Amino acid sequence: MNDAIVEIAMLVTFVLMALWAVLATKLLRAVVALAATSVLVTLLLFRLDSPLAAVFELSVCAGLVSAIFLGAITLTQPENEAEVAVSAKERIRRYWYLPPLLLLLGVALLQVALPDVPTTAAAADDVRKVLWTSRHLDLLGQITVLVAGAFGVIVLFKEARKNER
Amino acid sequence: MLTLFVLVPLLVLLLLNISWRALPRIVPQAAVLVLGFADVVFGLALPTLPVNSEIPVLSELHFGLVADDLTRVFLVSIGLVICAAAFVNQESMTTERAHRNFCSLLLVSLIGMNGAVLLSDFFSLYVFLEVTAIASFILIAIERGIFAVEGAFRYLLLSAVAAMFMLTGVGLMVFTIGDTTFSAVHESLTIANGSPLLLKMAVGIFIIGLFIKGGLVPFHGWLPGAYSSAPPGVSVLLAGIVTKVSGIYALVRIAQDVLVSDPSLSMILLVAGSASIVVGAIAAIGQSDLKRMLAYSSISQVGYIVIALGAGTELGIVAATFHLFNHAIFKSLLFVDSASVESRLGTTDMGKMGGIGAKMPWTGTTTGIAMLSAAGIPPFSGFWSKLLIVLALWKAGREGFAILAVVASVLTLGYFMVMQHRAFFGKPSTQLDSVKEASAGYVVPAVVFALITVLTGVFFPLLKDSPLSFLLLNKGLSW
Amino acid sequence: MTPTLHILLAICLAPALALVLLLIPSRARSLREALAVVAATANLGLVATTFGQQSRIELPWLGTSFDLSLRVYHTASFVTTAAAGFGLLVTLYSLPFMRKHSAHGAHYALMLLSLGMANGAVFSNNLLLLLFFWEGLLGTTYGMIAIGHAGAFKTATKALIISGITDLCLMLGIALVWAQAHTLTMTNLRLPLEGMAPAAFVLLMIGAISKGGSMPFHSWIPDAAVDAPTPFMAFLPASIEKLLGIYLLSRLALDLFELTPQSWLSTLMMVVGSVTILLAVLMALIQKDYKRLLSFHAVSQVGYMILGIGTAVPIGIVGGLFHMINHAMYKSCLFLTGGAVERQAGSTDLASLGGIGRKMPITFACFIVAAASISGVPPFNGFFSKELVYDGALERGTIFYLVAVAGSFLTAASFLKLGHAAFLGPRDKKNDGVREAPGAMLFPMLVIAGFCIFFGVNNAFPIDQLIVPMLPEHLIAEARSAGTHFSGWPSNPTLVAMTAAALLGALINHGFGVKLYGSGLHAADHIHDSPGLRWVYDRAERRWFDPYELFMRGSAYFAQAANKIDRANDWLVVGLGRLAQFASRGVRAAHTGNTSAYIVWSLIAATFIVIYLGQ
Amino acid sequence: MSGELITLYVTAIVLVAVTGLYYLLVTTSLIRAVIGLELVTKSITLGLILAGRLTGKVGLGQALAITLIVVEVVVLVVAVGLILLAHRHTNKVDTRDLRSIKG
Secondary structure (H helix, E strand, C coil): CHHHHHHHHHHHHHHHHHHHHHHCCCHHHHHHHHHHHHHHHHHHHHHCCCHHHHHHHHHHHHHHHHHHHHHHHHHCCCCCHHHHHHHHHHHHHHCCCHHHHHHHHHHHHHHHHCCCCCCCCCCCCCHHHHHHHCCHHHHHHHHHHHHHHHHHHHHHHCCCCCCCC | CCCHHHHHHHHHHHHHCCCHHHCCCHHHHHHHHHHHHHHHHHHHHHHHCCCCCCCHHHHHHCCCCCCCHHHHHHHHHHHHHHHHHHHHHHHHCCCHHHHHHHHHHHHHHHHHHHHHHHCCEHHHHHHHHHHHHHHHHHHHCCCCCHHHHHHHHHHHHHHHHHHHHHHHHHHHHHHHHCCCEHHHHHHHHHHCCCCHHHHHHHHHHHHHHHHHHHCCCCCCCCHHHHHHHCCHHHHHHHHHHHHHHHHHHHHHHHHHHHCCCCHHHHHHHHHHHHHHHHHHHHHHHCCCEHHHHHHHHHHHHHHHHHHHHHCCCHHHHHHHHHHHHHHHHHHHHHHHHHHHHHHHHCCCEHHHCCCHHHHCHHHHHHHHHHHHHHHCCCCCHHHHHHHHHHHHHHHCCCHHHHHHHHHHHHHHHHHHHHHHHHHHCCCCCHHHCCCCCCCHHHHHHHHHHHHHHHHHHHCHHHHHHCHHHHHHCHHHCCC | CCHHHHHHHHHHHHHHHHHHHHHCCCCCHHHHHHHHHHHHHHHHHHHHCCCCCCEEEEECCCCHHHCEEEEECHHHHHHHHHHHHHHHHHHHHHHHHCCCCCCHHHHHHHHHHHHHHHHHHHHECEHHHHHHHHHHHHHHHHHHHHCCCCCHHHHHHHHHHHHHHHHHHHHHHHHHHHHHHCCCEHHHCCECCCCCHHHHHHHHHHHHHHHHCCCCCCCHHHHHHHHCCHHHHHHHHHHHHHHHHHHHHHHHHHHHECCCCCCHHHHHHHHHHHHHHHHHHHHHHCCCEHHHHHHHHHHHHHHHHHHHHHCCCHHHHHHHHHHHHHHHHHHHHHHHHHHHHHHHHCCCEHHHCCCCCCCCHHHHHHHHHHHHHHHCCCCCHHHHHHHHHHHHHHHHCHHHHHHHHHHHHHHHHHHHHHHHHHHCCCCCHHHCCCCCCCHHHHHHHHHHHHHHHHHHHCCHHHHHHHHHHHCCHHHHHHHHHHCCCCCCCCCCHHHHHHHHHHHHHHHHHHHHHHHHHCCCCHHHHHHHHCCCHHHHHHHHHHHHHHHHHHHHHHHHHHHHHHHHHHHHHHHHHHHHHHHHHHHHHHHHHHCCCCHHHHHHHHHHHHHHHHHHHHC | CCHHHHHHHHHHHHHHHHHHHHHHHHCCEHHHHHHHHHHHHHHHHHHHHHHHHHCCCHHHHHHHHHHHHHHHHHHHHHHHHHHHHHHHHHCCCEHHHCCCCCC
């Protein structure tokens, strides 16, 4: 019973953190909220018997991603907060129909998803074994993605040298 | 053996970047061309090769890749278009650095596409499509202009939405059957235990992602911007093959191997396909920019492919695949030609090109061939694939859609005539006096592609006994 | 040579040589010309030797229903030989005509390509294969018009779009046939006209008569007459396309469908034929340009063929088919004379021509033969085929007959006008230096004019040897049991008398027209002014003037109506373009560049898909 | 795991995904749009793990989630690269400046 309450609390906090990330007026706070969301996801992953993914989530999402965002924020002009608020209001007025639409999409999913939930107990198939036997093509994909990311950094971040033709 | 399609480019990519300052410019270019050509050759020769024999050193790394006729069609197309893109890029890239990066990213794209057409798992498909997509985002913005950044960013956002749908689909698959391979999903769908409806939903949601990646109406918002703002070589790559592999290949694969002749899937494909055909063609008619018009025409042509899949029959799949091959050829050809015009005039605005055909005869002629092929005029290959599409729809009892496909090809003819009229026919204006035919880097791929279009069209009845017979996916026809 | 190789060679040889021709540099024009002549001759030889052969080639493809099959038999041999003959003659004619043209190589290459396509279309024994070659001809038509002068592009586009749409009808018709009969092999087809079959028939008929150039799919032909090089007109619209269109129409009416005289489709064809005859000839009458006038006749005459075949009675069908080959002769001959006049006098505008008959006697003579032939003057070939059509039309309804005769009258009237205006009358000073056309242009004209006479005087040969064997067995049997004679002098003297009256009427009408409006007839003034006679002439004038003027006024209204149809056609082509542009503006306005909007479109569509799947 | 708890999990995942998507659509800041994207990614990660856990394939779920995290972080890097390039041109990170390709 206690376990369930802890889990419910974590879920609620997860949603609240996401809302905070969205509602924060200062960009920096939004990024912090995003990191906090990540931390909660990490905790939830631990609860779901997935320690390796949790570690990844913590290190990459809460760590690396926040760092990238902070870099982006420092490298760009600070926002004009009043203008942000005005334009946000204007856009919210224009896209008033979106939340119901999205919720409809979500509910449509829930409707079919919920009736037949299988309740098999957690069986332990080892993630390392899975990764190296049946999903090693994905690992190859990961390597390629990382190489592509490296080129992204080279092409997009590096300043063009002035004397280059 | 199939592993090499992914491993060799990856190895070459890494080797090229260990000491690239020392390498002359020609080396990465040659590497791309050789690997692209290897795709074509091995794609053609695949059945004669010991596909399933494991290479001793790599025996630990058999990735469960499989190849059939559909894969071969795509390997050949990928190879051809990659080579063309490399040629065009060689001519159009100005800086050394951009050129090297371009070649490397072309290889990344090649790895992604080769992997995507060889694998047989939904999640791996997502991963490799994302590899291709990331390479495309960077490639579009490689010259760092503001329009290109806008095109790339829009592509990135919509692609992220597509990924969201694909992953939701994968999640539902894991949730229902705990497996994501094509065969497992297909089996669970056919034996109908557990929850086939949810599983079908999962595949359906995955397909929504593919619609976005393939640029079908109304999921196409990113496509015109990305095509028209990209550098010439990248447009060839994107229009010729990337969107086809990332969106349409997977649709064909699913229609062939997973959701076989499912009526609700058919309906979705038919509706999305006909919307794309009509909206794409109508939007293309009013364009004044050549590349943008070609982009909308791509949407329309992709609609034909999808509508053929919607027939839900084997003939439909054959027609779709053949049209896909033809489209890869003639659309790359059109973008190569637009690149050669751009190289001479510095613009793709059709209003400024009147009569360019007389000044650039090769470009003008090959454009005409590609255009007639796209409109389905014999003896070019496009005629046969459109005919097969109409027949497939008719045979499947979708007469209305067959008629729509036929009538819309008048629109196709219409916008291409507008283009020919504005850009290539008529009296050359005096400002164009000094314009000469484009350099060999553009003309050679254009002529090769035009020849492929003509020869495939003329010798289509003889395809059966030729090495190209796989274009018709033999098992799909009562040959 | 095996039959298989023979036919495949007939289809592939000319196009292959066309490709070789394109590789010859433009400096070596003579070499190109030599190659073109050799190719056209070889083509003629190849198809002419298929006469009397019966064979089929089957290349299995796409399973049972889509076999690629080719077939050699009498009709195909006849039509391809005729096409090849015209091909060779027009090639010869082109030698001097196209010598200085900028698209010299493209002209010959496209001609050879068209010949190969035409052979393929006629030898096809499968509707799909036929469609392939059929649409291929569309491409060469486009190319041959487009290489005309700078403004020809518009006409080429018009031709492409009109023919493209009708070819789509053909495609749909084929699909319907397939749905109905589950085969596309023409020898296996014999569809009763029930269920979807009439729709299929109409769609296929549209494809056929459009290739033949019938109304309302004709409007590009007169434009092309002005814009395209003249050999093209003699080659495609006047001969080869007509041959193909009527060939397909006859196949449809004779053996692909069970068309009976009782069927409403037969009546439909007759109505289309009659309307085409009348409206097009009325348009022809008011033309002021040599080639444009001829091109409207090219439309009008196809009406006789459709009318004849549409009667669905043996005599009418024989007449229609005979008229097809006759028309190809005299019309290409007329276009050739037109080209000769254009080349020598530098214009085809009738106002600036006149009196050049003396300078170009051979051309004029050929013109007279061909014009007499098209007007149905005995003993030229046109007379005999028209009589057969009349006979068939009368059997089905007097009204059709009357329209056909009226068409004849107007045809004769317009050719009198044309001949008079171009070759007779006073000569413009600037035309004093005009000389006869070169031999390479005269030779084809003379050959064709000779054939016009030969096929007329000795009509038993073409009719009994060439045309009647084209009919299916049951029709021949029917005709035999009724004791019908197709060849020889027309059996019905009343009809001949009517024709003679119509021709005479045309002559008189022309005389009056010239007298009232023309020049050079002042020689008759003194008779006119002599006392006593003057009163008679006044009355006569008044009496004859009124009906003439009334008639002319009436025909002007008709002509305007025909013109309206023409314009409506144009308007449709242009208007559809405008509509598409308008729709395009709407679609483009929706693409605002707002990424969020694009994502929202995707999400809305995704919601629909998810809900649809969840049901 | 009880049915109610699963419902709660799914609801939370859908809510966060909807929030992220909505934010992506309505914000005018390019950086904030990417934050919205990240929220969606997080909910999907959680969803994959949950799906694997419920069918007893924890290993599969983790494997997919790890690959997903790697892929998405590279997409994020590219996105930020593009944002910085846009900033170099316009001196702002406003989505309304990236609307010039239209029609």
